Amino acid sequence: MIxxxxxxIKTAADLLSKRQIxxxxxxxxxxxxxxxxxxxxxxxxxxxxxxxxxxAKKVDELIVDNQKLNPLAGIPIxxxxxxxxxxxxxxxxxxxxxxxxxxxxxxxxxxxKDSGVVIVGKTNxxxxxxxxxxxxxxxxxxxxxxxxxxxxxxSSSGSAAAVAANLCLAATGTDTGxxxxxxxxxxxxxxxxxxxxxxxxxxxxxxASSLDSIGHITHTVYDNALILNITAGYDQFDSTTSPKxxxxxxKDINRGVKGIKVGLPxxxxxxxDPGIGEKIISAVKILEKLGAExxxxxxxxxxxxxxxxxxIQPSEVSSNLARYDGIRFGFDREKFGAEAKRRIILxxxxxxxxxxxxxxxKAMKVRRLIREDFExxxxxxxVLICPTLPTPPFKLGEKITDPLSMYLADIFTVxxxxxxxxxxxxxxxxxxxxxxxxxxxxxxxxxxxxxxxGYAYEQETKWYQKRPDLI
Amino acid sequence: xxxxxxxxxxxxxxxxxAIRNPKSEIDIDYVAKLANLPLTSKEKLTFSRQLQDxxxxxxxLGEVDTQKVExxxxxxxxxxxxxDDQTAPSITQEEALKNAPRTHKGFFEVxxxxxxxx
Numbered sequence: 001m002i003x004x005x006x007x008x009i010k011t012a013a014d015l016l017s018k019r020q021i022x023x024x025x026x027x028x029x030x031x032x033x034x035x036x037x038x039x040x041x042x043x044x045x046x047x048x049x050x051x052x053x054x055x056a057k058k059v060d061e062l063i064v065d066n067q068k069l070n071p072l073a074g075i076p077i078x079x080x081x082x083x084x085x086x087x088x089x090x091x092x093x094x095x096x097x098x099x100x101x102x103x104x105x106x107x108x109x110x111x112x113k114d115s116g117v118v119i120v121g122k123t124n125x126x127x128x129x130x131x132x133x134x135x136x137x138x139x140x141x142x143x144x145x146x147x148x149x150x151x152x153x154x155s156s157s158g159s160a161a162a163v164a165a166n167l168c169l170a171a172t173g174t175d176t177g178x179x180x181x182x183x184x185x186x187x188x189x190x191x192x193x194x195x196x197x198x199x200x201x202x203x204x205x206x207x208a209s210s211l212d213s214i215g216h217i218t219h220t221v222y223d224n225a226l227i228l229n230i231t232a233g234y235d236q237f238d239s240t241t242s243p244k245x246x247x248x249x250x251k252d253i254n255r256g257v258k259g260i261k262v263g264l265p266x267x268x269x270x271x272x273d274p275g276i277g278e279k280i281i282s283a284v285k286i287l288e289k290l291g292a293e294x295x296x297x298x299x300x301x302x303x304x305x306x307x308x309x310x311x312i313q314p315s316e317v318s319s320n321l322a323r324y325d326g327i328r329f330g331f332d333r334e335k336f337g338a339e340a341k342r343r344i345i346l347x348x349x350x351x352x353x354x355x356x357x358x359x360x361x362k363a364m365k366v367r368r369l370i371r372e373d374f375e376x377x378x379x380x381x382x383v384l385i386c387p388t389l390p391t392p393p394f395k396l397g398e399k400i401t402d403p404l405s406m407y408l409a410d411i412f413t414v415x416x417x418x419x420x421x422x423x424x425x426x427x428x429x430x431x432x433x434x435x436x437x438x439x440x441x442x443x444x445x446x447x448x449x450x451x452x453x454g455y456a457y458e459q460e461t462k463w464y465q466k467r468p469d470l471i
Numbered sequence: 472x473x474x475x476x477x478x479x480x481x482x483x484x485x486x487x488x489a490i491r492n493p494k495s496e497i498d499i500d501y502v503a504k505l506a507n508l509p510l511t512s513k514e515k516l517t518f519s520r521q522l523q524d525x526x527x528x529x530x531x532l533g534e535v536d537t538q539k540v541e542x543x544x545x546x547x548x549x550x551x552x553x554x555d556d557q558t559a560p561s562i563t564q565e566e567a568l569k570n571a572p573r574t575h576k577g578f579f580e581v582x583x584x585x586x587x588x589x
Contacts, residue, residue, distance in 0.1 A: 195547065236554060239554070304532060307529055341508060341514065345502055366537060367543050
């Protein structure tokens, strides 16, 4: 049997196109591993053997027929359980939707299916996307493959754990305030939060509609760009998607960083684990050696990011979750878990008559100031580099009883979300056996540049080659 | 809708109080009713306490001067997005009802909301 532990999308696609392996064999190997390790990790809520085998068989037929295929054809992926999948149960990680089987696909899912991906399962997550640890799932916590006593990050917890443990080669995610970047950082993976409106939200269960960004998690930068090539672009079913033309994200990815101006926002280096600060600094030194120029810059409204985010987000959550009444699908509102209830109450309060101006409206004003901070610095520099999280992965159970301390884990990821700009998490080393990640943040629609910078760094370091030891 | 002068007054005083003192007491029963969310008495107690903490933390936003700042809309600046007013195929009635716990002759079935008058 083929060894799948060191594969990336690029190397697997190569094997498939040279007919050294069949899509069905590749899928079978990943499904076996998924079944074997899911008991340990709890990264999938549903494993979709039948669907995967059927999709793989179709790809094999196309290969035999000498059809020209997308590099994603035959690639086993996981889909976060927030994405509607036709005929496959979609729970959002909540018991409210435990029995819900969508009758249509999210736009991203249908685009990925058209490119020939093989869906091996629906990944676990903090219910409705609410959380930074995976512990708010109504289907049990997910473990970090690098240390099973620690959290994988969240809310795309299962997506990150599944890719890190090689149960699939990529997984979709959603990022409202860090839900892709954070678990990617905790699990040594490349995770993209695209510009707001670059990727369609249609068919994805909404969390906070003015913030939700749809991305994905992979081992390498190149793999990540391959997926954005499929998912990015205008969608008539999501009027907030941008009509701007989509780049070819893999083209010129190896252009390098010579002359690229990298800003280091001082506010992001103030209160963090010293080990993490060192990793980020040595990473930017590598980029400097490759020809990038470094600049100290300031984003003065950073300290208001978490407050602003935790007013806007629960407000929009309370509105979006109002539709779950158990009449058209799912169960009634008693089944909401503690965190969803907490956010519904908080958001309902901040939007209620008499408080709207003091909270939501005020926060939307400060949000403008936060965005203007980014607009100003991007007149001087091309990208920003900063930590993704102030600490390495924490222990399961460590923060679950204190919601406010859990919310503060989002301190470095919420500002790019509020500003709407894209941000790429990139692995930048380990503290002991625990992964550390950094963010590369760029102006609106600069995903191509983020990939170029990330790729240059990754070629020098190849942290993705260090996979967890699980069997 | 006709405006009730009494409720407008209530709205203003509340708003002022919230800005001045964001730690003002949260009426959990009122909010739970607005949210149509059934809570146990234990949950009410826990959430009241936790939300009080969080609202206390929110008062930090009072430090930012936003007198001359407009609230932001669509973040990358899209405005007035419309599509052609044309019909297109969608899901069938049968599909729309597929996940409904109770249906009646091709419709969603809900609890009656009016009581019969004797």
